[in-house]
Amino acid sequence: MRVSGIMGFHLELLLGVVLVASPVLGISSCSSDGRMALYHFCNLTQIPQVLNTTEKLLLSFNYIQTVTATSFPFLEQLKLLELGAQFTSLTIDKDAFRNLPNLRILDLGKNQVDFLHLDAFQGLPHLFELRLFACGLSDAVLKNGYFRNLRSLSRLDLSFNQIHSLSLHPSFGELTSLKSIDFLLNNIAVVCEHELKPLQGKTLSLLRLASNQLYSRVSMDWGKCMNPFRNMVLETLDVSDNGWTVDITRNFSNAINGSQISSLVLAHHNMGPGFGFHNIKDPDQNTFAGLARSSVIRLDLSHGSIFSLNFRLFETLKELKLLNIAHNKINKIVDEAFHGLDNLQVLNLSYNLLGELCDSNFYGLPSVEYIDLQNNHIGIIQENTFKFLGKLNALDLRDNALKTIYFIPRISDIYLGGNKLVSLPNIALTANLIQLSDNRLESLDNLYFLLQVPHLQILILNQNRLSSCKQGRAPAVSLTLEQLFLGENMLQLAWESGFCWDVFKGLSRLQVLYLNNNYLNFLPPGVFSYLTALRGLSLSSNRLSSLSPGDLPPNLEVLDVSRNQLLSPDPNVFASLASVDITHNKFICECELSTFIRWLNQTNVTIFGSHADIYCMYPNSLSGTSLYSLSVEGCDEEEIFKSLKFSLFVLFTVTVSLFLVTILTVTKFRGFCFNCYKRAQRLVFRDQTKARPHDTYKYDAYLCFSSKDFEWVQSALLKHLDAQYSDRNRLNLCFEERDFVPGENHLDNIRSAVWSSRKIVCLVSRHFLSDGWCLEAFTYAQTRSFVDLNSPLIMVVVGSLSQYQLMKHESIRGFVQKRQYLRWPEDLQDMGWFLHKLSQHILKQGKEKKKDNVIQLQTIAATP
Incomplete structure (x- = not known):
């Protein structure tokens, strides 16, 4: 199994206010285009009149105080209404939205709702999502039947309110489409079976009860409370950040015995002593025993203080496939800690305090495919630690303290970046992806070794110290490698010695090559000539001052040569490319650059970056001027001398013969001529004194x-x-x-x-x-x-x-x-x-001044 997102790029969902909506939404603020009406920050005090074709009506961040049955015109096409974050308190009257019969999403979040009529949401048969987060709502919103008749309601967001009890109105049982309920950050201390009885028989994709201090502030009598999720199927139950200790977790697990929960989130818990709280226990064999019949597939125990994974800790979770124990204080894995996890596929132990791994640590994981151990302190791993994990495909050991890799099994994806590897042992490897960035590899022997790994498709060696090369190495052949990352090394030191110019010779299927930040001031002749499949090449942030057409791979499409020292590049180098990045170079804006400037303004090649990033460095008078704003009219020699051609031809014809005769005579007898000149000089100036002006020098x-x-x-x-x-x-x-x-x-x-x-x-x-x-x-x-x-x-x-x-x-x-x-x-x-x-x-005294014969390019004045 290839685990997506393992390269460390995390996508974050940012919730906030978009102050500049025009470029995003395509219309100006406080206006409508017939389908969308945008009225953010428009100081409205009542609902505006919009066309009956409107499908989205956005009214947040205004001063609307009251919504009644007559506030909206009849908008049959409206699907989305956003009425949240008003700058004043809000009153919602009876049948407030009855003129919106096809409304799908209603957002009232982040309002201070002073009054909400019991029949406020009547007449919305197609409402799919209702957002009531941070509205100051109390238990009454659940007890009094506000959501009756909403037969299409699937998502209900009641987070960030002041709800203390989940005594649900019987009408919740009629919400046949209900799938997701969010009670995040309320004040719910206890949830018992009788309170959630209207939800029995339902299947919910999400029930979030996180950050409520649930069960942690009261003394529980589970015999009376019983199982709150009886006869319910929960795809995800989130009870994280409730301050649960080992005892609370054990009692809760026993109470919900038999309830079907696919994903149980217990993150941000209070289990485990860490390094200083010896009265707080680590979870043991009984902590999760009550989940034996709950068919838990995913268990999240991240962000806690668990110090030791104890004997057969997860033994009863036979169906578990994903276990997340990241961001704890785990320093010890007891033998048979993972016993019973026969179906586990993903194990996340990242961001803990493991210092060494033993052969027996991962016994009991016959089906594990991916183990994440990044950001620990692992310096020693026994040779057979991973050898018996027959289905292991990906192993992430980034940001540890490893100095050798003898323990690496033959797996698909290997992540070893951010360790202390100085060299690689000659071991048998088989992998599709090897990541070794941010280590201490110096010799290119390591690269030649890795290029011979069977089935290798992606090799990442960024941020190492590759700088030395031994003479006489045979080129490595790889018929599978497609992407090679060698950025932020020191290949210039290796290549200037005259060796390893054939390092890419056997990579006939390589498609992407990164050589950025390698201090390169030249490219070895023919170094890319064998890369017939290469489509993308990065040479950015080097010291290249020139490029010739023969320097680049024959079928290259995308080239990045930004942040080099290209002075007057030959446009023929880029003519066959599809796109090129030439920003932030040191162009000399003299007439030698005129051919390149003409090409830049006429080419069909895609030029990355803005015009302002392609600018002159010299002369000083044009420093920072965009190449796109330069004229080359004064650099055309034929235009400059067109009127003088005939005159120059006549003058040249008359004088060339005399000049050649004179030159030949002087060249043949130049010594005699010079002696004659000196004798004549002495005769003419024989009476003049030979004294020179006095100066301060001894010699x-x-x-x-x-x-x-x-x-x-x-x-x-x-x-x-x-x-x-x-x-x-x-x-x-x-x-x-x-x-x-x-x-x-x-x-x-x-x-x-x-x-x-x-x-x-x-x-x-x-x-x-x-x-x-x-x-x-x-x-x-x-x-x-x-x-x-x-x-x-x-x-x-x-x-x-x-x-x-x-x-x-x-x-x-x-x-x-x-x-x-x-x-x-x-x-x-x-x-x-x-x-x-x-x-x-x-x-000779004094200093001669050289004439400045540089032809300055003229800056075109920008027309308004």
Whole structure:
């Protein structure tokens, strides 16, 4: 048996006042559409005139004081009348509803009824439900025959009143359709056989006597009171929250011996000592003995203080199928506690204080299909505890303290979320659903193991720590798995190691996959290519900055990529989808996004979320602006240059030949050309002083290089730039072999050189990348760059170092991503030009400002 609702989603029925009824009901307040008349909060003092076609008339929350035989026009079609919660006391006169002959539901609840005529409800032959809750009614409403002639009445709600006695008028015996009576929260102290005699011979679906302190405030003589439910069949009897102890429960069970009750609700009781009330007893073998002939199928003993399930506690309940003992203080299950429950199918022991389970705890349950043990403190379970429960299909052990699962039998549904599992043992499992969310699983070996479980259809591994992967694992094959939940893990750490990219390879029937909140900044190539049956994929709340059409499964229909970092997505990625969620990304609203914006406004793909949730992040001037309100007219290059095409063509044709000849000449003889330029410069400016403005720096530049590179640095650079090598050189350079103070701390030497030099020139070679002191000096230079606006760090890459080799070093990677660097020339004829440019960089002062050539998108003004 698959138990519905086991995933933990609870549906609650909320009873309250709907203040904004218009969107729900489809009409405005204080009006009628011919079928429904809505008059909530309309300050009415009398019944309004409505069309005779009206089927629903809603008059609650007004000031109507009196209802008489002439208050309503003849409304033959009216089925529902709501007249509850008036802001004044209400008087209901004789034949008050006689003009409503086909009324089915009459709601007078939450009124202060000052006067109710004995014949108030006459003339309602089709009335099915009568709501009189919280009306201040007394015993008289039951004793005096107010409900006579209501032959169609099925549901009667008298809860929240001031009824003390259930002495029913004989006319209750004529209510042949009566099925449900609710006496919740009255003051009924005793119910005896003679009071309910008019109900004998009837079958009721519900009789609620809860929250009345029934039998708990008086000393009972059951010999005189006898069985209040004699010759009655009750589908549900609710006597919860009456303060019943073990003795009261035992006496009540004995008194109703033989009465047929399918479902007995005894929740919120006072049975059991808990941890501090030793004078309060736990139920024993005699407590429910009187129910032996009552054919009880469902028994609710939840919300109490039962500490121990005693020997053969439920032995007489041979037909019981559902037993709810949740929300007690159960810490002990005595051997044979469940003896005799041969037909029990559902056992709920959740929210108790069980710490361990033994092999003998569940003996006597040959037919049990579902056991709920969630929210206990279970840390130890013996290996054979569940092995002998031959019909067990579902086992719920969520929110306990389990560290192993050796005890798990081969069953259909397994719920183990919220425990302390670090790894899974290699045991034989067969299941349709396995729930392991909110544990401590780290290795993807656990996932590969679970994917091999036969017949598995749903696997839930949310909120674990899946982050590591071993090399060389063969792909797991599952021909049954349909839904896989891997959200809130750390798959990025596993995939960036280069392994486990084939984890989904054998899942040819997978239909739904959740990978949300996994810190993903890339998708391994082809990771989804084998998921030919996948229809829904969630990649939300990751760090993806781009997606390509080949990244997604071939037959995907629904995609969630919300809350990522998509900057300028390719619309072709989403073109084949049925629906997509792209809300809360970081779109860069420049012209590169124009194709995507056009697609967004024209596509037939369903876009989840509101327009306001798809907005620009950059530039700042458009931050928060919806993509739907942007124009891309200024981004069409052909439109911008259409009038200039012919002129540009002519100009290009004339100049291109001259340009190519010039470029070829300069490229071929660039070294000679540069030397000529320098000679001419010296001749023209030979009489001008070479003095430079004085500044506060000791050195023009600090040269940072590996000691293994000293010879070529000296011959290729120092001899041509450093003033101590030649009088023609203008630069005062600092380098380790000459200028560092011997015996002083090496870091202090580096720090002094960095801060006493105008520029820091790092000659990054293969030796430099393997020299820790060089990398430390590079880091110090970057530190200075953060506070010096003149960009003092100059990086020169020497040799055939690739971009990848540079990016492997964190400090250098940050510099390369944000700033430009120089490369040492490979051709000797470029040496003079390079040294000249390097000298200019060293002597340059001030900061150049880059032109902002970003084409801003224009915001469309919203038209009223």
